[in-house]
Amino acid sequence: MNAPFRDFFSRALPRRPRNVLAGRATGTIALLTAACGWATAAPAVAAESRPNILFIMSDDHGYQAMSCYGSQVNQTPNIDRLAKEGMRFDRCFVTNSICGPCRAVILTGKYSHLNGFAQNGQTFNGGQPNVAKMLRKSGYQTAIIGKWHLRTEPTGFDYYHRLIGQGPYYNPKMRTNHGEVGPQGFRDIQHEGYTTDIITDLALDWLRDSRDQERPFFLMYQHKAPHRNWQPAPRHLNAYDDITIAEPPTLFDNYEGRGTAARTQEMTIARHLNPHDLKLSRQRGFFTPQQRMVWDRAYGPKNEAFAAAKLEGRDLVRWKYQRYVKDYLRCIDAVDENVGRVLDYLDASGLAKNTIVIYTSDQGWYLGEHGWYDKRWMYEESFRTPLLVRWPGHTPAGSTTTQLAMNLDFAETFLDAAGEKIPETMQGESLVSVLAGKQPEQWRKSLYYHYYEHPGPHMVHRHYGVRTDRYKLIYFYQLDEWELYDLQNDPRELTSVYNDSSYQEIVTSLKRELKRLREHYRDDGTVIDFGARRARNVKPTLAARFDFGNLGNTRLQYGKLVPGRQNTAVELAGAKPAIQQPNRGKLNPAYKPMTIGGWFKTTAAKGVLLAQGGQSLGYSLYLKQGKVQFSLRRQGALTTLVGPPVSLNTWHHVSATIDRDGKASLRLNGKQIGEPIEAGFIISRPADGLSIGADSGSLVGPYGPANGFHGQLEDLRIYWGPVAADVLTNWSQP
Ligand SMILES: [Ca+2]
Ligand SMILES: [Ca+2]
Structure with missing residues (x-):
């Protein structure tokens, strides 16, 4: 299993500008095609020899409560077998330390802002690609047994038997897609007994009796324990x-x-x-x-x-x-015993030799450190999570690694282990070469973290940050407070040295790295909302009109009002936006068919006329290299229409349209340029607002921060929904 190692830093994320004049479009449609590539590609490994994958995950099990990680408080002899016979990861971290979101990251291989499940209480969009769907398509039999906690029914699993919501410790009612199901495709079964034992019984039943013995399997065997409120067996x-x-x-x-x-x-x-x-x-x-x-x-x-x-x-x-931690450890005792039952079955059945067994927790946990229980923080105990992997014939027994691993890597690792291609849209890295005991020459040197759930239970403020081998920089952005920890000198993270002058160079370089990571992972603060209303229902509306002779309450931030083509224009010299407005209410572009544009007269044929959004989601109408261009960014993927060159110091009318079918087109001086192309819709409210005369903050299009317009703008408009032909004609009438 020698999967080619892909350079973390060179992995191109989908930013594929396309030129309407240069033939077939790529953008989102092509991304889907690329993501489906595994369906037709011949498996690299013959089906019968492909390894089974048994993914064991508990909920809130901190590495401090595992004897193989040097626990001071308990013994986990069965879980420890995986460390003795496989690899222990000493630096595995999560992207967002909270239950449901971690599960969504593991399934999708994407950060929360791209899989849409950023905090508990949200609903996972089961329609998006996930690793179970991909493995199933490649011939694996897939099952999830135990805790699910994503609200929607599992997708991509041949078999599921899951807890409903958090699920209780005793006598759980569970939901399965197996047997005589109702019209919705599932049925509920009331079980009696201790949940950790029941989940294991179900997993063993499936392994023994219910699965297709001819095919490799991918089983997610997931415990509720040791989640709050810690009821022991x-x-x-x-x-x-x-x-x-x-x-x-x-x-x-x-x-x-x-x-x-x-x-x-x-x-x-x-x-x-x-x-x-x-x-x-x-x-x-x-x-x-x-x-x-x-x-x-x-x-x-x-x-x-x-x-x-x-x-x-x-x-x-x-x-x-004492009361809290003893109950917590008692719950782990049951998990450990049950993991032992499963490992014994793998040995007895002969499955062990061709089965990769993973043990992890959805995230880390506080066992009283800082006086706390729970998780959420980028501080070490909750940011880090245990990870043990036993892979006979591939992973050296009793090995450890300090490579920076993440739960973002799990889906990619499973696909790689199965000999499948990893879709470019996934954001993690396969751990297969690390698991072989190799030291990859180019491996990530830093980690990016983003936590969202505030206000919410336990009231931990939102934050994002970067961790390297030695340092951790955290930004609590609601508070505008930074913290810096030197993990070598202060492993318990007790004193922020952010304001210590001897660390100023470290601060500067970490801020640069943080910015790079946010761009790399396409996080501009926007979380995708798959539940938004469909574009078809959008009523035709004039959402905004910028008539510079009559701005009303709108504040002109930059530029000079001058006599324009017919009325008043604003004159700009490329410095910054003339007007900025937040995406509230009427201006929210999510799922909106649109027509945007207006009149311009340029002296430099470069710069942005109007833009809304940033590097994850948004649109922009701009001039570049003398040509008028329209870009739409959707889940980071860029679709661009390029018009012909425009003459300087002449009034032109330009507009771009996304119709109800998501097709984009561009008009110059009332005439359509080329054929409409597939573009799609902006699928949630971007973090960045609307800006006129420059794209501020996070950038939609392929231009730098110096993107201000040079020349005059007049009568800019934003329509949602279809625009009547005569309205368009009157607007663009010379
Ligand atoms: Ca959890
Ligand atoms: Ca912007």
Whole structure:
């Protein structure tokens, strides 16, 4: 399995300008074709020898609670087998440390802003490409058993049997597409027992009896445990009762040395665990009388002792920590036992030798570090996630790696391992060569992170940032606060050195790297919204008109008002936008057929007439190399129409249209240029607003930041929906 290693930095993301005069269009349609390339390509490896892929994922299992990662608090002998027989990744990170979004990243191989699932509570668009669909198409049998948590039904899986929502620890009702399903294609089954055990039983049943033995399989076996509120199995309710778990050194962190975000979060063991978390109140949910009795017998005496002790201050925090962390570890005990059952089955059945087994968590977790539980931060404990991979015949047993890996790489790795092509639209890198124990010469030197869920549970402010081998720069953009950590001198991230003058060169270079990463991953702050209304329903509207003689409340930020062609024009000398407006209300271009344009007289035949959006989503009408051009950017992919050269110091009328079918066309002086081409729609509200006379902020088109218009503009308009022919004729009448 010698997959060619692709250079991380040279991987061209789809920015494919096209020229309407230069033949067939590429853009989005061609991207889809490229992404479907695996369907027809012959597999590089014969089907029967392709490895099975067993992806085991737990929920919120921090690496600090795994003995193979040097846990100070527990033993995980079964999970450790994967480290002994495979590779342990010591630097695997997530793109956005929160449950549902991590699952979406793993399925799509794309950052949250491109897969559309940026925070819990959103709905995953199952219509987009995912790794299960691709593996299924290439002949794999695909299944997901256990936690799903993406709201929509799984797509790309031959078989699923999943928890509904978060799912309970006891007696889960689960949903499957197997057996006598209803009109929606699934049915619900009420199970009785402990969820971690049930998910494993279902996975073993499928491996043993239900799958097609002739084909390789891709099984996602995913636990709910050890997610909040940490309800252990009956057999573990008294585990750890007679010992004291070690406290982390930062349990009583006072957040000095960090910014507003660390001080205003709501995830402390001291103040934010509730009685239900601490098992001090009757547990909600469905328990059988027998389960309830066993539960009460275990917690009753412990809770009585707690009440009698009347703890206060630090002693109370210490008690809460012990109660919390012991329940958490008890839940992991069940996960570890069940992973052992599955590994035993692989050995007994002979499947082990041709099965890649992965163990990971959807993200990392706080076991009291900084006084916290939960995740979300770019600080190390939640940013990092455990990753163990056993791949007999490929991965050296007992090996470790410090290469920077990400959950963004998982889908690409599975495809590569299966001998399949990796679509260019995926953003991670195959780990196959790292897994062979090689040191790739060119591997990523930095990681990009972006967390969105604020306001929301635990109130962690939105942030993005970059981590290198030694440094971590974080920007809390709602607060406009930066933090910098020197991980070598301050591995616990207690003191930001952002304002320390001896680090100013590091700050400058990290900011440059952060900007490069944001461009590379096409993150301009916009998250794709697949749920937007369809373009067909858009009512014809004049969304905006810039009549410079009558600007009303619109503020002219730059330029001089001059007598124009018929009325008043604005005269610009390329410096900056004349007008900028946010994309609110009527100006939101998402899913809008449109006609945009106006009159211009140029002295330089370069610069932007009007633009809305940036490097992920938007459109721009501009002059470049003497020609009038229109660009539409959609999920980063660029479609460009190029008109003929225009004469200087002469009035011209230009307009660009995207019709209801998503076809783009360009008109100069009332005459259409070439044939309409497939373009599609802007699919959500771009972060950047509308700007007249220059594209500010993030750039839509293939021009630099010095893109201001030179000359005069008059009567610019933005129409959504179709425009009546006579309106267009009158507007462009010489
Ligand atoms: Ca999680
Ligand atoms: Ca812009």
